[in-house]
C-alpha cells in the first residue's frame with residue numbers, strides 16, 4: 001500500500017483485485033450456463049498471434065490496426081501482436097482446426113483478456129476482458145436471431161439492467177461497394193468539416209467515417225445517405241426476417257440506420273448494446289455478421305456472426321448483489337495462546353472434512369477476532385477454551401442465531417456440515 005511504490009502496473013492495465021475478481025468469475029460462470037443453454041462450446045485461442053491475422057481481418061484503416069495494437073518482432077524476426085479482439089483468432093483457429101468444408105454450424109464462445117493501446121479512461125482500458133461468441137457456417141437470419149437472443153439472455157442474467165439493443169444492416173459486399181461510392185460523393189464536398197483522419201478515410205475507407213466519435217464528424221455525417229436504404233433484395237429480406245423473429249420472440253430492439261462498426265470485416269446485420277449508465281463509453285456489447293471473413297482468411301466460403309461483451313464495462317453498471325465474495329464459513333479461535341496448537345489441529349480437521357475454515361495468526365485479541373468474524377460475515381465461530389480442550393470439546397457459535405453449543409469435534413463437524421449442506425468429499 002506504499003504511496004510511491006517502486007513499480008506500478010502499466011497505464012490502462014490494472015490489477016484485478018479480489019472483489020472484482022470474484023465478480024468476473026461469477027460473470028464467467030453465469031455466462032457458461034447461458035452458453036450451455038444455447039449450445040456453444042468453449043475455445044481458448046492464444047493471446048499472441050501473427051500480426052497479419054489481425055491486419056488482414058480487422059482492416060488496415062481501422063483505429064485498432066492503425067494505432068492500438070501491441071505489436072512487436074519476436075526472436076525469430078516475425079511480427080506478432082497481442083490480440084485486440086477475439087473474432088480474428090477464432091476464425092483463424094476455425095480454419096486451422098474445425099472447418100469441415102464449412103457446411104456444419106460451429107458455435108464457439110470465449111472469455112479472456114484483449115489488448116488495445118487506447119487512451120485509458122473510465123470503461124476504456126488497455127488490457128480489458130471480453131466474453132464473446134461466434135457462430136460459423138451459415139447465413140440464415142434465424143442464426144442472427146439466436147445470437148441476439150443469446151446476448152439478451154446473457155445481459156439479463158448478468159444483471160445488466162436497462163440495456164438497449166440497436167440493430168442495423170450494412171449489406172453485403174456488393175451493397176457496400178455501391179453505397180461506398182454514394183457516401184464518398186456525399187462527403188467529398190464536406191471534407192473540411194471532418195477531422196484529419198476522416199478526411200483521409202473519405203478516400204481510403206469511407207465507411208469508417210460513420211464510426212468516428214468526434215462530435216463534428218458525427219454532425220457532418222448526419223445527413224448522409226443511410227446504408228439501410230441501399231440494400232439489395234437478399235439483404236433486405238434477411239434483415240426483415242430477423243426483425244420479425246425478434247418481434248415474435250419478444251426481444252426488444254431499436255433500429256439505428258447510422259450504426260456501423262469499427263472493424264472492416266462486418267457485413268449484413270450488425271448490432272450494439274448501449275447502457276445509459278456508461279456515459280461516453282456507452283457500448284457494453286457489440287457484434288454482427290461477417291460473411292466474407294472466413295473466405296478472406298483462406299477458409300471455406302461460409303457465413304458467420306458473433307458478438308463480444310465488455311466485461312469491465314458491464315461491471316460498472318451491473319447489479320452485484322448476487323455476487324458472493326468467497327470467504328471461509330468458519331473461524332477457529334483459541335481463547336488463549338497456549339491453545340493455539342489445539343485450535344490449529346481442529347482447523348485442519350474441519351478442512352479435511354470440507355469445511356472452509358480459517359484462524360488468525362496476527363496476534364489479535366479474542367474480542368478483536370470475534371469482531372472480525374462478525375464483520376466478515378462468518379457463519380460459525382469455533383471457540384476453544386481450556387475447559388473445552390480438557391473435555392475434548394469445542395464451543396460452536398452459530399452467528400446467524402447467536403446460539404452456542406458445546407460439541408465434540410466430530411459432532412461439531414457434522415453440525416456445521418448439516419447447516420451448510422456440505423457434501424462429503
Ligand code: ATP
Nearest residue numbers: 118123124125128262283284285286308309310313
Ligand atoms: P468502442 O466503440 O467503445 O471503442 P468498440 O467498437 O471498439 O467499442 P468492440 O471491438 O466491438 O468495441 O468490442 C466489444 C465490446 O468490448 C465493446 O462494446 C466494449 O464493451 C468492450 N471494449 C472495447 N474496447 C474496450 C476497451 N478499450 N476497454 C474496455 N472495454 C472495451
Ligand code: MG
Nearest residue numbers: 063064118262
Ligand atoms: Mg474502440
